[in-house]
Amino acid sequence: MSTLSELILSESHTPFRRVYIKRRWVDDTYESTWQRVDNYNGINRVLEIGSVEIEIDSQPGQVSKFEAGEITIKFDNTAGFWNSEKWINSFFYPESTYLSRKYTQVKIEAGYYDVDRTEVGTANIFQGVINQVKIGYDATATVTILSMHTVLQRYNISDLGLTGSKTVSQIITAIMSQDKIT
Numbered sequence: 001m002s003t004l005s006e007l008i009l010s011e012s013h014t015p016f017r018r019v020y021i022k023r024r025w026v027d028d029t030y031e032s033t034w035q036r037v038d039n040y041n042g043i044n045r046v047l048e049i050g051s052v053e054i055e056i057d058s059q060p061g062q063v064s065k066f067e068a069g070e071i072t073i074k075f076d077n078t079a080g081f082w083n084s085e086k087w088i089n090s091f092f093y094p095e096s097t098y099l100s101r102k103y104t105q106v107k108i109e110a111g112y113y114d115v116d117r118t119e120v121g122t123a124n125i126f127q128g129v130i131n132q133v134k135i136g137y138d139a140t141a142t143v144t145i146l147s148m149h150t151v152l153q154r155y156n157i158s159d160l161g162l163t164g165s166k167t168v169s170q171i172i173t174a175i176m177s178q179d180k181i182t
Contacts, residue, residue: 004121014113022105023098048074075141082141104130
């Protein structure tokens, strides 16, 4: 098996990217496992993955500032997987089980395949929540995803009334459970 460095330096590359979601139940909790949505029912559903802008502003003698933007993914929506919760083929059907598509967690994973199709260097390259889904007339769905960093910046942590130490996952859950979001 090749190392990640060897695969990156080789003349032939076989990279992969996968997109997963965790839907929100009506009780404001998330599914326990990630659901793969890029290759659904054996068909590649991703038409285009945008890019993310990451910026670090580091000035001597000042507190550094880090910003991570949003990403847009365009999916084939011929089967209606990204349609409203009322649509039977939707990932979010029935509406009595899942909350709306907004704030569904999304993660993008990437890596390389070795010559024997072994995965090498698999890593999460982006994680965030759905901000908006636009259904196109051309049977596409354009999904805009906010980075977790953006979510953390948008909401004042003092609103949460947290005490003690918390993990980022616990803080995100607390943010997503606020009345102004739900």
